[in-house]
Amino acid sequence: MISVSNLSHEFQNTLALNNVSFEIKDGAIVGLIGPNGSGKTTLLRCISTLQSIQTGHVVIDGIDIQESPREVHKIIGYLSDNFGLYDDLTVRQCLEYTAMSHIENVQNLEEIVKQTAIDAGVFEFIDKLVNTLSRGMRQRVGIAQAIIHNPKIVLLDEPASGLDPEARIALSQLIIQLKNKGMTLIVSSHILAELEDYCTEMIILKEGNLIEHTQLINHKTGGSTKNIIKLVAEHLSEEVVNSFINTFESSVKVLEKTTTEILFELNEEVTKQHLLLSFLIQQGVEVKEIAAVKRNLQDEYLKTMQEK
Numbered sequence: 001m002i003s004v005s006n007l008s009h010e011f012q013n014t015l016a017l018n019n020v021s022f023e024i025k026d027g028a029i030v031g032l033i034g035p036n037g038s039g040k041t042t043l044l045r046c047i048s049t050l051q052s053i054q055t056g057h058v059v060i061d062g063i064d065i066q067e068s069p070r071e072v073h074k075i076i077g078y079l080s081d082n083f084g085l086y087d088d089l090t091v092r093q094c095l096e097y098t099a100m101s102h103i104e105n106v107q108n109l110e111e112i113v114k115q116t117a118i119d120a121g122v123f124e125f126i127d128k129l130v131n132t133l134s135r136g137m138r139q140r141v142g143i144a145q146a147i148i149h150n151p152k153i154v155l156l157d158e159p160a161s162g163l164d165p166e167a168r169i170a171l172s173q174l175i176i177q178l179k180n181k182g183m184t185l186i187v188s189s190h191i192l193a194e195l196e197d198y199c200t201e202m203i204i205l206k207e208g209n210l211i212e213h214t215q216l217i218n219h220k221t222g223g224s225t226k227n228i229i230k231l232v233a234e235h236l237s238e239e240v241v242n243s244f245i246n247t248f249e250s251s252v253k254v255l256e257k258t259t260t261e262i263l264f265e266l267n268e269e270v271t272k273q274h275l276l277l278s279f280l281i282q283q284g285v286e287v288k289e290i291a292a293v294k295r296n297l298q299d300e301y302l303k304t305m306q307e308k
Contacts, residue, residue: 001026001184002047002153007056008208009042016042018208020056024186024201026152029179031195031216032188033301034205040188041081043205044155047186048078061152073102077146081158081188087131091122091141094130095148102149112148119181120144121174136167140174147178154178156187160194172197192301204301228255229273231262232289233280240283247279263293 002024009017017039024030032040045051047058049069058065065072086094095113099106106112117123120140125133130141139159146154156175160168168191175185176198186203189195195202196216204212236259244262245254251270256263266273273290280287 001028001061002186003057003059004043004047005057005059007043007046007053007058009039009046009051009054011042015208017046020205020208020210022203022210022213024184026184027179027182028184028200029175029198030186030201030203031192031199032186032203032205033190033192033195037207038205039208040205041157044078044157044186044188047153048076048155049073050078074149075152077149077151077154079142079146079154079156079159081161083142085130085138085141088129090127090129091117091133091144092126094141095126095144098145099148116144116148119147119177121170134167136163136170139163139167139171143174147183152182152184154183154185156185158188158190160189160191168194202301227266227268228293229264229266229276230289230291230293231264231276231280231287232260234260234286234288236260236262236285240280240285243283244276244279248276252276 004023005021007017007020008015020039020043032043034040042051046053047060047065049065049072053066060072061075063071063075086097089097092113095116096109099109099112099116103112114123114126117126120143122137122140122144125137130138133141143156143159146156159175160171163171172194175187178185179198187195187199199216202212202214202216203210236257241254241257241262245252248271251267253265254262255265266276273292277287277290280290
């Protein structure tokens, strides 16, 4: 769905992006993380065609954004960090204006506005002036404007900035709903606990460099079929461990091991957990625990930043 290849961008002799490459598949929710000045906003602006590409390529749904930017605009929605709304318009008027700007020859304007307001959770306030809304509701109106044309890709730059805890929870639920409607999302944020609620992937930028792109386990949003499994057992001899690895080599990648524990990545499309357990019992292993381990996004981020 999104392919970024060797993307670089420079501002006044400062390299904001340095040879960044990655691919994102349909249906992902990608957390874009990094310190201030790491290049997150520049990356989102390049993908959305708001920033010209100096070096490299971005292809979205098979469309090269430099060759056909207008075609990309039809399938992408973007909410900037410091977005603006027309305070003297109602929510309905804001959405009508945005719909007419995005959709060619729009026929069912009233229906589109109503459904988008419902999806974004602002239908209750649809005839209120924007300047009477709370920060959280204004954020939802901004997202509604970004999705009014039912885009395949949604880019959100710091959407939870300035929101209270209740509004952040509501925003997380909205993002999951957008994914369930078939959208692919990239969300930039400094609030790692919030991203952990819905992200399926994590991209970390530092000083314009991509230093990590990894899958995350996330049961709320489906997540990856490659889960991290912790096995705790008595007397895990080298012979048993080697037999275990050799038997399931196509689906098991050992990450850590001791005489009593193994931490491994399991591709459950190939092998289910109960087959592992059955094998170990047949080998006479006294299994005490075998369970999926949820990867903590904050721990992953801090570990990666320390290593890099």
